Amino acid sequence: MAELEKTIEDKLIEQLTEGKSQWTYRPDLHTEEELWANLRSILERGNKAVLDGKPLTDQEFEQVKNQLSFATFYDAAKWIAGENGIAHVYVQRDTETVQLTALKRDDIAGGSSVYEVINQYRALKDDEEDIHSQNRRFDVSLLINGIPLIHIELKNRQHSYLDGFRQIRKYIREGKFTGIFSAVQMFVVSNAVDTKYFAAAEEEELNEKFLSGWEDFANNPVTDYLKFAENVLKIPEAHQMVMKYAVLDQEARKILLLRPYQIHAIEAVRTASRQGRSGYIWHTTGSGKTMTSYKAARNLLIDIPSIEKTIFLIDRKDLDTQTTQAFQSYANNDVVDVDETDNVGDLIDKLKNNNQQVVVTTIQKLSIAVKKRLKEGTPAYNRIKNLRVAFIVDECHRAVTPRTQRLLAQFFVNSLWYGFTGTPRFSVNAYPAEGDLPRTTDKLYSNEEFRRDPDYQAKVERRELPFCLHRYTVKEAIRDEAVLGFQTEHLGAQKLNADDSNEDLSVYETEAHMLKVLDTIINKSQEKLGFKHGRGKTYEAILTVNSIKRAQAYYDLLKRVVNGETSVTISEETRRVLPDFPKFAITYSVSSDEDNESADLNVPKMKESLEDYNAMFGTSFGIGEIKGYNTNLNDRLARKKSKFKSRDEQLDLVIVVNRLLTGFDAPCLSTVFMDRQPMHPHDIIQAFSRTNRLFDKSKTSGQIVTFQSPHIFKDAVDEALILYSAGGKASVLAPDWDTVYADFTKALAYLRVTAETPSVVPALSKEGKKRFAKAFQEFDKVYTSLKSFIRYADNPPESYGITQAEYDDYAAHYLNVIQELKPGPGPEPGPEPGPEPPIDFEYELKAYSKEKIDYDYIVSLIQSVVSATDEERQEQHYQNLVIEITKYIEELLSSNPKLGALMQQLWEKVQENPDEFKGKRVSYVLAEMRKEAIDSVLRGFAEEWCVSLDAVSYAADRYQVGDTDLPGLNNLKKSADFDSYSAKHEGISKFKYHQSVKKALLTLLNEDVIPLRDDDYRIDDTALLNKS
Known part of the structure; x- marks a missing residue:
């Protein structure tokens, strides 16, 4: 017999309140009035001095209640961040304003903070006349200084933890998290065997894809609810989670809770810095390295008093990425200053001042300052040379060359170095040999004195990475659903040998080949680009080629296609959904010559592209404003600002050589089209990873399409994935066409067994409808996957044994069947008896094509x-x-x-x-x-x-x-x-x-x-x- 939810609840409370934990169980608190009274008591006890021993009057406490009733969870988070980590409330007493301390970020465990657990809180509906809302009972809530900051919903083992997630979403929709509960920062859901947590957000912003489980330092999952409580919810961990490991993204107005691997990395950097040891973090691309590096930079300043400056180094080519914007957005509600340097002089001023701060600058500026601007013997030279400084290097596999790193390390005599990368350099893809300079990431981010440790060489011989402070590979990230896997399609010349040895590369230089590529993008990629979602909700793509000249040629050819001047035409199916498709742009470095060609043509061609862009979006960028253009282009592609939610402000495709293939974060980017020869392993993974960000329910894989040397490219991809997933290639790649087609054939055959045609569904028995519903859900998943391949569009839909119209008829009956079978109100039933899995009543059809005004x-x-x-x-x-x-x-x-x-x-x-x-x-x-x-x-x-x-x-x-x-x-x-x-x-x-x-x-x-x-x-x- 399944364990009752009450038993699970009781065990959790016992776990939280016994042993070393400092939580106190308060069985007397069940209503909002009781919680406010409890908070009032705690406030008065903690602020006796400023209150001069006089309790708060009812009128004064009403002022407090008004201040602690937040419009959004994000507003509450801003208040909790407080001033220097202290959150205050204010009351007007006579003629003066009295400041009361409510929460302290650093007052953990042994301090004055009060930790309480409540359960079965009664959340009443606001309006008794409301016929759709109900009174609700919350499971378990954790209070810090009387304020509910963590809320937990529990299910028994017969239910998915997602039922708890949906319950929370329903409570938010019903307005239950208001008043004193409007300050909640973190939710936890569990069915005892699987446990997840997520940041508080408004109902429409909650996405089950963004739930996170806990893992230990070695990335072993911790799923049991009691083990989770022991690792995450005891004191000081729970206090740190909501006050130290929460990041406020001001741009998106969201609370971001760090995932376990991010926390382990930050703690590893802290430990290493206390030992005077350098190192690097290997976290796969797309796993949130920018946020991790921000927190690491911030904590080095706050937690290590001896460190005077943290310098966040980026490469000049990345200045038009989102790194600086992200840092400043995170820091806006934090206790550290994040300063970008405008020029070398500004950098020197920031380094020699006495402010403890995070300085964001480029390798180029810092190198110029050290080599040319700072004169030996001057006060500025001596001050900066002897700074106790920690360097944080983003994309450290390429951002700082070994020669530049040695130059800077020799100048800054009291420096520690911490690199962050998803693709470290190993011996198989090492830096070019140059004297005695390090050739691998592990050696580049190490200390000489630690390399002399006898154990170091033994670790190297065992193929361990002694200076890798924490590792989280793409295989682990996909397992944890922190990033998506990749679906790859290798297209190219036909009838090639298995090793492409008979391939004529010149065919890829022809306009005919380029037109095939553009036809694939425009007319065969609707599924990859999410056309079924409708205007404003489609995905976007990158087309990467091997040279600026080639990128320009593609741009010009695509303009001709749009104007109807080529053999490729935009299909009516495409035009019906998006009449203005494709909206495209191009970006490259005008001043550099990436392929050893003359750059003379770059300026006039870019001017032409800028004019097109300005006409499309009403901007006014000139050739002297390339940095502004690139920033605008990045923002437009990222779609994180509300302005870019509108179809009129969106792009579908950007053509690049190497720009945007490293460090660029756009969750709505689904596909990278690659018309070039295979790259180095680290470059392949970086390019692929532009597509693997979590986004919505329909984006299930990052889509990769290559158009040259299919067999060679496949081998290169396999090599890169094996290298960067610790040998776990199979778990990183989605099934290929042959596998998916075989699964589709089986699923369609079984669907026909349960209901030979759509018309027979209404007459099925209840058991028959259950079988049909399960069969159709499975068919829908594999049908969607099949349609996402370019090859699907090579044949008419009826050749696959089912037309879209027939599928839509099945879908219409399926929706009615689901409503008919869905349990009524009342206690939620357990799963259906028998070995078969239950029907997922929350499943959303993926291949349904019913057009609607969204x-x-x-x-x-x-x-x-x-x-x-x-x-x-x-x-x-x-x-x-x-x-x-x-x-x-x-x-x-x-x-x-x-x-x-x-x-x-x-x-x-x-x-x-x-x-x-x-x-x-x-x-x-x-x-x-x-x-x-x-x-x-x-x-x-x-x-x-x-x-x-x-x-x-x-x-x-x-x-x-x-x-x-x-x-x-x-x-x-x-x-x-x-x-x-x-x-x-x-x-x-x-x-x-x-x-x-x-x-x-x-x-x-x-x-x-x-x-x-x-x-x-x-x-x-x-x-x-x-x-x-």
Whole structure:
């Protein structure tokens, strides 16, 4: 028999409160009033001196409550970050303002912090008239100084931990995390055997892909809930997690909680620095090295008093990446200064001042300062040379050459060096030989005195990495779902030998080959680029080639394709979804000659490209503003700013040589197309990893398509993956075409067994529908995977045994079956008996192609308007955004007039006074409007027909378009008050009354409720209506 949730809860509380842990169980705290009273008591005890021994008055404490009732979790996080790590509240007492200390980041364990555990907190609904909300009970919450900062939802072993995640998301949607619970920073969900944590965020921002489990230093998973509590939730770890290992991203207004490997790396750097030891962190690309390196740089300053400066070194080519922006965004609510250097003189000023700070600069500036600008014997020279400094080097496999590193290390006599890379240099891909300079990353980031350790050589001989402070490979990251795996397709010349020995490389130089490549990108990559998601939500891609001249040729040829001047045409299927596809740009270094060609042509060609870009986006970049252009291009590709959520502000493709292939982070980038010969192993992994960031539910793999030397390229990829995944190539690559096609054939055959055609589904028995639902979920997964291959588009859909139209018919019946089988309200049932896995009722179809005006997209655009600054409202892109929203609402009005009318009503209010909505989530406002509209029609129906509002609401919550039966019909009939109805409507029989109630409610649900309730409802769905 499964362990009861209460037993799991009790064991967790016991684990937290016994032994070395400092948590105190408070079984007396169950309501918000009791929690506020507890907080009041703690505040008064901790601030006796400033309160002069006088308790807070009710009026004063109301001021505190107002300050601690946050609009968003992020607002709470900003307050918790406080000033120098101390969070205050303020009360007005007589004529003075009294400052009270509420939380201290560094007051851990032995300090004055109070740690309490509560359970079964009662979160009451705000409005007793709300027929859709319910009172809720929380499982376990952890309070620091009386403030709930960590909340835990538990399930028994018969349920997935994701049920706990969905429960939290539902509670947020219902507004349960308000008042004193609005300060929560971290959520934990567990079913006892699998445990995950994630940062608090608004409901629409929560994504199950971003849940993290815990691991020990060796990256062994810790999944058991009691072991997790021991590692993460005891004191001081829990305190550190929410106050020390949380990062606030001001740009995105998000709380970011570090993953375990990031925490282990930071602690490893701290330990090494205390020992006076250098080293490097090997964390796979895409795993958040920038955030890790930021925290490491910050902690070196805070925790190691002897370190005067932390210098974060980047290569000049990376200045137009996001590193500096990310650092400054993270530091905005932190206790350290992050300063970018404008020039060499500015760098020298920052190094010689007495401020303890993080300085972000380039290797080039620092080298010039050391070699040319600092004069020996001057105060500045002596001050800087003797600085106790820690260097943090991003992308350290290439950012600092061995010669430059030695120059800097010889100058800064009191320096420690810490590198961060996803692709270290080993002996097989070493730096070029140059005298006695180090050739591997392990030797480059080491100390000579530690290399003399007798154990060092033994470790080297055992192929260990003595100066690798922490390792987290791509294999481990994919296992933990911290990054995505790769789906590779190797295209190229046909009928080649297994080693490509008969390949004529000149065929790849022809325009015919280039047109094939562009045809593949434009007309065969819709699945890879997420066309099914609709406008504003598609993915983007990079096309990388081997030279600037080649990149320019591709750019010119693509312009000709778009203008209809070549044999390649843009398909009607593509134009129907995105009429303006492809929107493209190019970037390369104008001043350098990457392929030993004359750079004379680069400037006029770039001018032409800039003119195209300016015309596309209303910018005004000239040839002297390449840095600004590259920054704008990077931001546009990253889509992290709200401005770039609009289709009008987005790109589909950027053509590059080497730019953006290292260190660039754009989660919405799904594909790298490579029309070049294979690169070095570290360059292959770096390029591939532009695609492997987690994004949405549909992005399941990074997509890689190569167009030259298919066999050689495959071997090069295998070699690179073996090198950088510690031999785990199989777990890094998604199944190839042959494997997926075989799985597809089996899944389709079994689907036909459960339901030979879509039309037979409604007549299936309940058990038959269960089998069909499971079979269709499995088929949907493999069908989506098959369609993502370029090869899929080489044959007509019917050749695969099922057309898209037939799939859509199956899907429509599947959606009805899922609603029919979904459990009703009440205690959640355990899994179905028997060996088969249960139906996943939360599964979202991936291959469903039903076109719709995207409700979420319109809401996101309106949110961008609400969030815009006064300055942004004067820009052209803002005016374009207004036009775009108006156009989309008009389309929504034609496909769903009722929801469109509500959207129009909200949009008019936003346009009249956008500041009225500042700090509000548009999705919440519109959800409330929809709920009120539905409530109004349901109340009206209940009153008119003299039936129970609860029975009507039950039917409304469960009913699906096309259903012929009303959910809860018996309860509706039992609640019907025929006498009251007949008193107002003479001459109707009881039988006729019951028939009329059912018919009228079906009509109401189809015509008034469903259009307001379902985001993807279309007026076309009327073909399914009025069945009874």
